[in-house]
Amino acid sequence: MTEHLNLSGVSHGYGDRQLLDGIGLVITAGEHVAIVGENGAGKSTLLRILAGLEAPDEGTAVSHGRVGYLAQTHGLPESFTVGAAVDASLASLRGLEAELDRLEAGLADAEDDDLETYGRLQTEYQLREGYAAESRVEAALDRLGLGGLDRKRTLGSLSGGEQERVALACVLADPADILLLDEPTNHLDARGTAWLEDRLAAHRGTVVVVSHDRVLLRKVASTVIEVDAERRAVTRYGNGYDGYLREKAAERQRWVQQYHEWIDAMDAEQRQADTVAGKMGYARQRDNDKVGFDFKAGTWQKAASSKVRNAQERLRRLEASP
Template sequence: MTILSFHSVSKSYGDHQILEQVSFAVHSGNRAALVGANGAGKSTILRLIMNLEEPDEGEVSLINGITIGYLPQTLKTSESISIRQYIYDAQKELHVLQRRMNELTDIMTTAKGTELTASLAEYSRVSSRFEQRGGYDIEYRTRLVMEGLGIGNLHEERRLSTLSGGQQTRVGLAALLIETPDLLLLDEPTNHLDAQALNWLENYLSEYPGTVLMSSHDRQFLNRTVNLIIEVDDYKHKCTEYSGNYDSYKASKRKELLKWEEDYNRQQEEMTQLRERMSERGRQVNHNRPPTDNDKFAKHFFRGRVQNAISKKVRDAETKLERLQNSQIPVPPKPLAFHLRFYPESQQEEMAMHVSEVSKSYDGKNPVFCCIELSVEVGSRLLITGPNGSGKSTLLHILAGQMVPDTGTVHLAEGIKVGYLEQGTQSTRHGSASFGAAKTVIEAYRFDRTGYEEDLIAELLASNLFRQEEIHKPLLALSPGQFRKLQLARLLSSGANLLIIDEPTNHLSPELMDQLEEALRQFSGPVIVVSHDRRFIEQFEGTEYRLHEGKLTRIP
């Protein structure tokens, strides 16, 4: 049964097209995920379903009578509402059903005949719906969900406005899961969840009794929870459905790309052959060997017949070539793993970096970390993990030379050039710390670099991270994902031979994450990475260090 469908839906904001003639369907029981780059339109699709926005064209259809629960990326609540009241308000239908059951119970105590029969029939329908929505175990489910999401210790009378953004998101998610709507819409539900809460949510959603449609960049989460992938293509502004989880989607994409490349190469070869045939026939028309006798009539007659036959073949080839050119297959995109390469400059020493007795505090009293010792060999891979607030980003700032430690030294070997991809996007977008006075994509890309603008534009386009129409786009108009791609493009072209990367997969689409990981594997210099991405950590080939309680410890 189709519970949700898009029929030729288009949506744009000013001159920026987001969706164009998009059609897809979600069936009852599906656990579906929207995947695509930031700004591709995933959140827009969820808002269209919730009727928070109107499509420019087309229709969004929902089956009649279903309940919908929606979790946006940022929760908007009343300043005074408490956790208990917020969760209670999310169960409106359950409260309506329970009140009606109580009313019918009272009616049936005195009703007779047809009135009693009708009341019994309605009570059966209402109680079945109440049971289906989990009304009989609401208290148990509330405790289960709150504990599972790591917010069971919050006092129920505490106001939501006093919670952190991450805690608010968890409360919002908890309220939806307790409510158990028929259609659950989640926009990046894994944001602000630690490993324990993620594992719990994966198990919970895998057995969810309703239908789920979510947007997520977490590849492992998608693998463990969904059975349908809906790709939102930010180039074509279309949606394509793929059955299965994220790995199944990746396999299908590889097959599609292979067929695309084969079809493109076949068409290019055919067009080349047609051009060669036209050229050869043209030469034959102009260089026909004349008859050996002096019969002028025969000479012109036979020459004319040959020229007409050759001209017809040339015209036929021209027609076919024109037809192929009018329906020319686009050049297949080159995967970032093959197109984007780090070009490290030569390294002369075996030890690229040595860190000795490094300490840092912000108040001069309580150190974030102290006495950090670290040796980075040429070609080594170092992964730094640790809880939020442990100082991982601060340590990378110091290693990259962006911050001075309170004590200790960071020594770079001769010839080492550091490339640094910092975690933040918002601060650098509105400040000028990274790109000076740059206001557009190309100005930011060429900041502090030499070379002709035309060459740098060609270089940026060759990275396959930006399109021609985005080159002069204002920085302030970039989404977090687009800004992250700009940072990445600069890193890839920096010629660095030591990479320091803070949360490399933040704000990137799952497909781009995969390709970035492959590019990093092919990089010949040392890499120091901080990451919370479980799939990235699982596939990382190198040495793990954990920063916790001010100490950096190597994990055996």
């Protein structure tokens, strides 16, 4: 399959806090991915790197296709009107429309190159469903609880939640090849969340979403990528969010089994160390044959001391690597 996103040898952090350490990641065209992990593990940072908004300290990040990105907090000026925010999100489509209009005006006398360009742009416009852009915006605003919102209102006149819903509607207005969404359900009610689940599940392009909403993740994600804060690495899991939960449960069961085996081995090594040390002490107390004892005890003591050291070393290794 064609790759849409590729990270190679990516390391990144802030100050002395390292979040990602030499990670590699490929997300293919049409793949629907959930990014999960502990708070502060670097999920949002990873999403910004994938979006090309933040350059990694080391390594490369490459994307193929148009990217639509939603941050947890939108970055639009509060002086923007709702209409200006919508227009900004549709700027690429507006530019495509203007170029098509220009070419259409000269079709009667067009050269072959112009006709070829017009056909290519017309195909792109149709694939992006440019004719339905305005109706998509209205539908998105309505489903997100903002139906009938006056486009002349400034973002600053809206509540924080309303602003974030406008930002989400704008990202979804022009269906990008790659959607990167950071906690998109934070300000949605049940109706809006259900609509977004259906919208993302039906998206033909690539979807990468950071979310704690398990219902959304179950419905949307075919792949789960976990960001591990301790290892500063990522792990890929297939078979959707439920497959991820099953694999994590199996991993924990394996860890519990290994831990119990380690405890048993540690106890056995401790008993062996205690037993050998006890025998050595008993041998030192025997005094029936002074010369024979010294010879036998000296030889045995060396062997016993070696066993004690070996047992203690094995115990030390077990304690160091639980």
